[in-house]
Amino acid sequence: xxxxxxxxxxxxxxxxxxxxxxxxxxxxxxxxxxxxxxxxxxxxxxxxxxxxxxxxxxxxxxxxxxxxxxxxxxxxxxxxxxxxxxxxxxxxxxxxxxxxxxxxxxxxxxxxxxxxxxxxxxxxxxxxxxxxxxxxxxxxxxxxxxxxxxxxxxxxxxxxxxxxxxxxxxxxxxxxxxxxxxxxxxxxxxxxxxxxxxxxxxxxxxxxxxxxxxxxxxxxxxxxxxxxxxxxxxxxxxxxxxxxxxxxxxxxxxxxxxxxxxxxxxxxxxxxxxxxxxxxxxxxx
Amino acid sequence: xxxxxxxxxxxxxxxxxxxxxxxxxxxxxxxxxxxxxxxxxxxxxxxxxxxxxxxxxxxxxxxxxxxxxxxxxxxxxxxxxxxxxxxxxxxxxxxxxxxxxxxxxxxxxxxxxxxxxxxxxxxxxxxxxxxxxxxxxxxxxxxxxxxxxxxxxxxxxxxxxxxxxxxxxxxxxxxxxxxxxxxxxxxxxxxxxxxxxxxxxxxxxxxxxxxxxxxxxxxxxxxxxxxxxxxxxxxxxxxxxxxxxxxxxxxxxxxxxxxxxxxxxxxxxxxxxxxxxxxxxxxxxxx
Numbered sequence: 001x002x003x004x005x006x007x008x009x010x011x012x013x014x015x016x017x018x019x020x021x022x023x024x025x026x027x028x029x030x031x032x033x034x035x036x037x038x039x040x041x042x043x044x045x046x047x048x049x050x051x052x053x054x055x056x057x058x059x060x061x062x063x064x065x066x067x068x069x070x071x072x073x074x075x076x077x078x079x080x081x082x083x084x085x086x087x088x089x090x091x092x093x094x095x096x097x098x099x100x101x102x103x104x105x106x107x108x109x110x111x112x113x114x115x116x117x118x119x120x121x122x123x124x125x126x127x128x129x130x131x132x133x134x135x136x137x138x139x140x141x142x143x144x145x146x147x148x149x150x151x152x153x154x155x156x157x158x159x160x161x162x163x164x165x166x167x168x169x170x171x172x173x174x175x176x177x178x179x180x181x182x183x184x185x186x187x188x189x190x191x192x193x194x195x196x197x198x199x200x201x202x203x204x205x206x207x208x209x210x211x212x213x214x215x216x217x218x219x220x221x222x223x224x225x226x227x228x229x230x231x232x233x234x235x236x237x238x239x240x241x242x243x244x245x246x247x248x249x250x251x252x253x254x255x256x257x258x259x260x261x262x263x264x265x266x267x268x269x270x271x272x273x274x275x276x277x278x279x280x281x282x283x284x285x
Numbered sequence: 286x287x288x289x290x291x292x293x294x295x296x297x298x299x300x301x302x303x304x305x306x307x308x309x310x311x312x313x314x315x316x317x318x319x320x321x322x323x324x325x326x327x328x329x330x331x332x333x334x335x336x337x338x339x340x341x342x343x344x345x346x347x348x349x350x351x352x353x354x355x356x357x358x359x360x361x362x363x364x365x366x367x368x369x370x371x372x373x374x375x376x377x378x379x380x381x382x383x384x385x386x387x388x389x390x391x392x393x394x395x396x397x398x399x400x401x402x403x404x405x406x407x408x409x410x411x412x413x414x415x416x417x418x419x420x421x422x423x424x425x426x427x428x429x430x431x432x433x434x435x436x437x438x439x440x441x442x443x444x445x446x447x448x449x450x451x452x453x454x455x456x457x458x459x460x461x462x463x464x465x466x467x468x469x470x471x472x473x474x475x476x477x478x479x480x481x482x483x484x485x486x487x488x489x490x491x492x493x494x495x496x497x498x499x500x501x502x503x504x505x506x507x508x509x510x511x512x513x514x515x516x517x518x519x520x521x522x523x524x525x526x527x528x529x530x531x532x533x534x535x536x537x538x539x540x541x542x543x544x545x546x547x548x549x550x551x552x553x554x555x556x557x558x559x560x561x562x563x564x565x566x567x568x569x570x571x572x
Contacts (some may be wrong), residue, residue: 001385001388001389001472001476001527002386002390002401004381004382004385004387004441004442005382005383005385005386005405005442005447006386006401006405008382008439008441009405009408009442009443009444011423012416012420012438012439012442013408013411013416014404015406015419015423016416016419016420016423016506017408017411017415017416019416019419019423020415020418020419023418023419028316030418030421030422031302032508033422033426034422049451059346080539083313083528086306086309086310086313089306091302091303091306092303092306092307092310094307094310094314095310097314098310098313098314098561099355100555100558101314101317101318102314102317103558103561103562104312104317104318104321104554104555105320105321105552105553107501107547107550107551107553107554108321108501108547108550108551109500109501109503109520109523109546109547109550110503110546111334111501111503111520111521111523111524111543111546112324112500112520112523112543112546114542115524115526115527115539115542116320116321116323116324116540117300117320117534118527119327119539119540120320120323124338124339125335125336125338125536126340127335127340127342128325130339133339151500159316159317159320159435162317162471163317164303167562167565167566168565170566171565171566174566199381204562208565211349212410216410216412219412219414220413220414222414222503222504223503223504223524226507226524227524227527228527232565240413240414241412241414241504242532244414244417244418245414245417245504248418249417249418249421249508253417254418254422257418258419261414261415261416261417262415264288264412264414264415264417265411268410268412272410
């Protein structure tokens with residue numbers, strides 16, 4: 001029963017993961033067999049954190065990815081809770097319809113999202129600058145300026161993903177017993193107090209889960225960068241998935257690319273562990 | 286259910302609160318739907334309209350000209366077929382491997398079960414880029430590069446499917462399984478004839494997730510195909526529409542291509558969203 005799944009995952013996920021770690025200590029070209037790799041200790045890691053252009057590009061990509069991920073999580077989590085409350089309430093009809101509309105964007109291929117948004121962001125023919133003009137905001141450069149390109153990609157990511165996290169938030173909301181709100185009302189708690197002292201604390205587990213998924217998803221951003229910005233302008237959207245693929249596949253520097261992938265994996269482990277530690281400490285308070 | 290459910294709104298006259306809430310909900314829906322509506326509208330514009338500043342919102346004389354032109358630039362039929370083959374075969378594989386492994390983890394007791402399960406589940410949190418470089422080499426060394434098989438085979442099993450199936454199969458009563466064993470049914474027969482029907486909604490959800498995910502997938506096909514245009518799925522062909530012409534004059538063309546690529550997953554979703562939503566809720570709560 002377990003054979004097919006274990007064999008496939010073993011060969012195509014676990015084995016490559018171990019190979020990535022092994023290759024990060026090797027001098028190896030992706031165009032040659034694994035057997036041609038030669039051990040060079042920590043040289044790959046020294047190089048990707050060194051002062052040369054390899055190091056500068058990697059550190060830039062790491063920083064860009066960290067900013068991109070943090071912004072995505074910071075925008076997605078509060079929005080998903082707000083939208084979740086909108087879908088879950090019964091004062092105004094249309095909650096389920098809103099959920100359908102929000103979630104439908106999650107079905108759209110990221111390539112199509114990137115294409116459509118690149119046109120929405122178009123400085124002259126795009127509708128976004130036109131709408132900003134209506135409310136008195138001057139035209140924005142969006143993807144064409146190093147100051148706004150990364151955040152513009154964050155926005156399209158949030159647009160695509162927020163529906164999925166809204167459904168997760170709704171799942172969390174359904175777990176909160178209604179009797180708690182009744183009791184709070186009897187004690188004279190207003191709506192804000194109910195949210196602050198009942199909804200938020202009881203949503204902690206859901207929010208932690210959402211944060212972990214949002215982080216894992218955010219570091220995978222690839223299509224908008226590959227398709228529209230190619231990492232630019234001036235490296236401002238060069239994120240890790242794009243950079244690692246460029247180094248490890250296109251330039252065939254398999255050892256260097258693997259060292260970068262290992263650093264990504266380690267960073268993720270550290271961040272996720274820190275999140276769990278933080279959540280546990282809060283629980284004990 | 287309804288108690289305190291809009292607790293994030295400020296206190297005020299109930300009618301005022303409702304109006305504010307309705308406005309916010311409408312804004313959220315419009316913001317969410319707008320890009321896709323714009324995509325379809327733009328696909329119906331003429332090249333001249335696409336270039337107009339300020340932009341035209343509703344095309345004066347909607348034309349399907351862009352859709353005809355897409356087929357002249359990329360092989361739409363072939364690409365859609367490739368996407369269908371990739372997504373269908375991968376989904377079928379994922380269903381079979383996930384049901385088998387999910388059944389084993391839910392109903393068998395064997396030493397090291399929880400350790401093996403943890404190791405498999407951990408791969409769910411591994412971004413694909415981490416394994417991309419050696420996987421590319423590995424698939425090449427077994428002769429599967431630049432082919433549809435190279436896209437499909439590495440994805441025939443995944444941790445999310447095993448996790449989802451275990452969660453739901455665990456809820457199937459042991460008595461049901463034991464009774465079938467007494468009757469001498471084989472384990473595979475029990476799984477597909479007795480267990481599967483009772484977790485049918487979860488299977489439907491997994492099928493939809495897998496299909497949409499692999500229809501939309503871009504990074505791995507792009508890497509493994511190495512420019513073999515005959516095997517391009519629709520998302521890769523779509524990306525080539527943009528490089529065909531970056532100017533605004535061909536916006537309609539790009540939008541028509543995007544509309545074509547978006548339709549299959551979106552149609553599946555509209556008809557079957559209940560399963561999607563239920564399984565996310567189910568796996569999040571039970572997990």
